Amino acid sequence: MSAFSDALAVSSSGLRAQATRLQILSENIANVDTPGYHRKTIPFELTGRAETGVQQVRTGRVDLDRSDLEKIYDPAHPLADGSGFYEGSNVELIIELADAREAQRSYEANLKMFEQTRQMSSSLMELLRR
Numbered sequence: 001m002s003a004f005s006d007a008l009a010v011s012s013s014g015l016r017a018q019a020t021r022l023q024i025l026s027e028n029i030a031n032v033d034t035p036g037y038h039r040k041t042i043p044f045e046l047t048g049r050a051e052t053g054v055q056q057v058r059t060g061r062v063d064l065d066r067s068d069l070e071k072i073y074d075p076a077h078p079l080a081d082g083s084g085f086y087e088g089s090n091v092e093l094i095i096e097l098a099d100a101r102e103a104q105r106s107y108e109a110n111l112k113m114f115e116q117t118r119q120m121s122s123s124l125m126e127l128l129r130r
Helices: 005-032 091-130
Strands: 044-048 055-059 072-073 085-087
Touching: 005 044, 005 091, 072 091
Parallel strands: none
Antiparallel strands: 044 055, 072 085
């Protein structure tokens, strides 16, 4: 595999991973006020080929954050127990928004790398045609 195709493969794996991360983060943000909702997390894993030494990234299995759910006092809520509390979600909106911004910037960086590699490849092909 050429250096250009290696670079394209690495950046496209980053694009896929960040797109999946953004999807999970958007689900968390959408469910910030859903009672009983557990925040989802997704790890990144490195994959690579021993013969080239090129490593790519992929997403692992989606996990649920098992931290305690927020206890909300609202005796009028239909899910409230005898003491007037019900379990909210364990999603922190500020953290999810910060993670989404980070994922967006990482996606943009991978996209820029992909575009530059493609442009360099096209320029090389143009030079070779002369």
